[in-house]
Amino acid sequence: MARRAKEMNSFSGYHEGTATAEYQRCVDQAVEIANRQKEKVDPIYHGKIDALVDTYARKLADNMNQRFEIDARVPSVMIAGPANFPTGKKEKQNIARGKNMEEWRQVQGLLDKIKGTGMGGISADHPHAVMQLEQKLKGLEQSQQTMKEVNAYYRKHKTLDGCPALSAVEIEKLKVSMAQPWHLEDKPFASYALSNNSAEIRRIRSRIAELKEYAEVGFQGWDFAGGKAVANQEMNRLQLFFEEKPPAQERQILRQNGFKWAPSVSAWQRQLNHQAISAAGRIDFIRPLSGEHPRDLQPKAKQSPGRDETVR
Structure with a gap:
């Protein structure tokens, strides 16, 4: 051709x-x-x-x-x-x-x-999210320690020469930075740099704790009229399997509550967490056969607050 x-x-x-x-x-x-x-x-x-x-x-x-x-x-x-x-x-x-x-x-x-690929933020959906976050936290903590040591060295010696926390190249780069008109503080690393980095450390620590909690919860699935809900821990998904294709109105309700159709597994699903359980409880046609709220079936009482309205 x-x-x-x-x-x-x-x-x-x-x-x-x-x-x-x-x-x-x-x-x-x-x-x-x-x-x-x-x-x-x-x-x-x-x-x-x-x-x-x-x-x-x-x-x-x-x-x-x-x-x-x-x-x-x-x-x-x-x-x-x-x-x-x-x-x-x-x-x-x-x-x-x-x-x-x-x-x-x-x-x-x-x-x-x-x-x-691999250059963006760390998604909670990723199976190795905790490991990645822990690696990121380690780097942030090391950066915080380095900035503190460099500022302390400069405060004591009024020079960066000989600073053990920096390489020769890093020292020269910081000297150039400190000579710029926008560098207002008399220290290598500005106060806002340390405070911003500290805030990010706290955020990452909180996120790690949250993801570890989700991993330990042991969410439970349930049967509902015309299908079943599966708490897929390995894929980190709450999956809804229907015996027959839901009508258009029900599919719209699923979308409104964060569920998306996944052809690869033939299920409606969303990330597995307390919010997903609460969302499922707001959908009348996937309520457990027992009539309970899906949250009541979970092994842990510690859950995020959420409304318990029924969507009809």
Whole structure:
């Protein structure tokens, strides 16, 4: 098809393997980007990066094949000549080319996703969220200690030279920073830097405690009329399995209460926590067969406050 597209749009011949070589070059570039990203992030993200590369390779192949097919539909006016040129077909071809180009841009956007994998915030949904947060907390605490030591050293010696908490490069960078007009305080690290970092430490500690509590709760599922609720600890999801597809009105109620349809597991689900249990209790058609609130079935009494209205 690549050869045919070339013949329809150029007098020069097609060199065997040109399209394949271009495709391989793009995929190799994606693999190189992925390998560089893997060096920057925790190994737990490597699987996601590999999956994005596979998706990129597959979608790029589809996009290139479609482009060749589109280019082969109608010859260029240079090849066909102006007499009886199929103007209408050419216009449709150009529209198809525009759509194909937009799809190509979307495919290239996967490269940005690869570059951003593992670089954002830490989601509570992640199975290793606690470990990641603990690593982040360790770094924040080390930074806090370093800033305090550097400020104390400067307060005592009125210089950063010889500060054991910093490397020579770090000392020079801080000197440059302190010489800037916007650096108002007579110390290497401003008071707001320490207070902001301290606040982030407290926030991370609180989040770790919350996630550990959720992991220890041991949430329980229940049966309801026409299905069952499963507390999937491994996936960190409260999952609702229905024997039959819920009607549109009920599906809307599920969405309003934070549940989303997951085709991969054929369930409506949301993150497993106290808020999810409370939300389930507000939905009449998934109430436990016993008539109790789902919160009353849970093994721990310590729960987040929540309304107990029934949605009908």
